[in-house]
Amino acid sequence: MTEVRQQENAIVLAAAERLVSLGNEASQQLVAGKESTKNTKKGNSIITLFEAYAHKSDFTDYEIDALLYCLRSMSDQESFPTTSPIVGKELNVQTIIAGSDIKVYNQGVLLGVANEIDFEDGLVASLIGSKVTVTDSDSGSGIVTLKRTLNVDEILHLNSSPIELIPAPGAGKIIVPHQILVYLNYQSIPYDSFTNVGLWYNNIAPIGTSDILSQIDTSFSLIPASNSGGSYDILNKPITVNTNGGNPANGNSTLTIYISYFIL
Numbered sequence: 001m002t003e004v005r006q007q008e009n010a011i012v013l014a015a016a017e018r019l020v021s022l023g024n025e026a027s028q029q030l031v032a033g034k035e036s037t038k039n040t041k042k043g044n045s046i047i048t049l050f051e052a053y054a055h056k057s058d059f060t061d062y063e064i065d066a067l068l069y070c071l072r073s074m075s076d077q078e079s080f081p082t083t084s085p086i087v088g089k090e091l092n093v094q095t096i097i098a099g100s101d102i103k104v105y106n107q108g109v110l111l112g113v114a115n116e117i118d119f120e121d122g123l124v125a126s127l128i129g130s131k132v133t134v135t136d137s138d139s140g141s142g143i144v145t146l147k148r149t150l151n152v153d154e155i156l157h158l159n160s161s162p163i164e165l166i167p168a169p170g171a172g173k174i175i176v177p178h179q180i181l182v183y184l185n186y187q188s189i190p191y192d193s194f195t196n197v198g199l200w201y202n203n204i205a206p207i208g209t210s211d212i213l214s215q216i217d218t219s220f221s222l223i224p225a226s227n228s229g230g231s232y233d234i235l236n237k238p239i240t241v242n243t244n245g246g247n248p249a250n251g252n253s254t255l256t257i258y259i260s261y262f263i264l
Contacts, residue, residue: 007068007072008052008068009185011068011071011072011145012053012071012183012218013077013183013256014072014077014159015046015049015050015071015072015073015074015075016050016181016183016220016256016258017048017075017077017147017258018046018075018076018077019029019043019046019047019143019181020145020181020258021145022039022040022042022043022046022177023039023043023179024143024178024179024260025039025138025144026039026040026043027143027178028143034090036251044079044133045074046071047222048073049067049070049071050071050220052067053059053067053071053218054215054217054218054219054220055100055217056218057216058218063108064111065092065197070208075146079111091155094223095156111132137215143178143260143261143262144260144261144262145164145258145259145260145261146165146166146257146258146259146260146261147256147258148163148256148257148259149163149254149255149256150163150241150256150257151254152251152252152253152254154170155213155243155248155251155253155254155255156247156248156251157247158160158197158241158242158243158246158247158250159243159244159245159246159247160193160247162200162203162240162241162242163240163241163242164238164239164240165199165238165239165240165241165257166238166239166259166261167260168202168236168237168238169236169263170236171236172235172236173236173263173264174234174235174236174237174263174264175201175234175237175238175239175263175264176259176261176262176263177199177208177239177258177259177260177261178256178261178262179206179221179222179258179259180199180207180223180224180257180258180259180260181220181221181222181223181257181258182197182210182212182220182223182255182256182258183218183219183220183222183256183258184212184213184215184218184253184254184255185218185223185253185254185255185256185259186215186216186218186219186253187252187253188216188252189250189251189252189253190214190216190250190251190253191213191214191248191249191250191253192214192248192249192250192251193246193248193249194243194244194245194246194247194248194249195211195212195213195214195243195248196209196210196211196243196244196245197209197210197211197212197213197214197241197242197243197255198241198242198243198244199223199239199240199241199257200239200240200241200242201232201234201237201238201239201240202237202238202240203240204232204237205232205233207223207225207233207239209223209244210223210225212255213243213248213251213255239255239259239261
């Protein structure tokens, strides 16, 4: 197996992260009245590569290698572990405080084991409930990106047990989704029945849907982050995900959800 094929999963996830990042950067440029054509072109190029990757079963090994090399180049990332990485902003860890020792990873690489974590200038950690969110204090827009991978058991019970992706932001505040990307890491058994994945405010107010679980190959789907109509109370409501109508049957693939958002 070639080196690039060993890194396949890390490359695909890094390219997906880069696509979301380009969307954020383009939005910030537009808000500032600046030209965003360059980022838009890069984003469209990555989407085109993803569309080709979704049909990789039709390609030869050499063609798949070439496609992965292109995705790796477009991701602007230098390190690609052969295991699933934690892709995100590099953390400058000074010290590691917790009830017991924890392992700290950066992009899939173990930094060490300790019991206290501190963040240097430029990164701000906020605690909402039991979730810690780390943001870039230099980011003028306040847009952050969440990554959440649903395992098979969670997907098979996604209607009866919806998953909270982003906790309620606090009294008088609203979570405003900016861009949503879902990635089905297809294995071998397709899901059937109730394959429509929906994102909601607290399982009540709709945000967007995708029928991605019905796919029979590795797939990506951009979900428009817009309410489908109606008037809802979305103040201090969490963002959740479920399947509409009932639980999916069968299936053995994971689903990764990326949401860029800001708090209003």
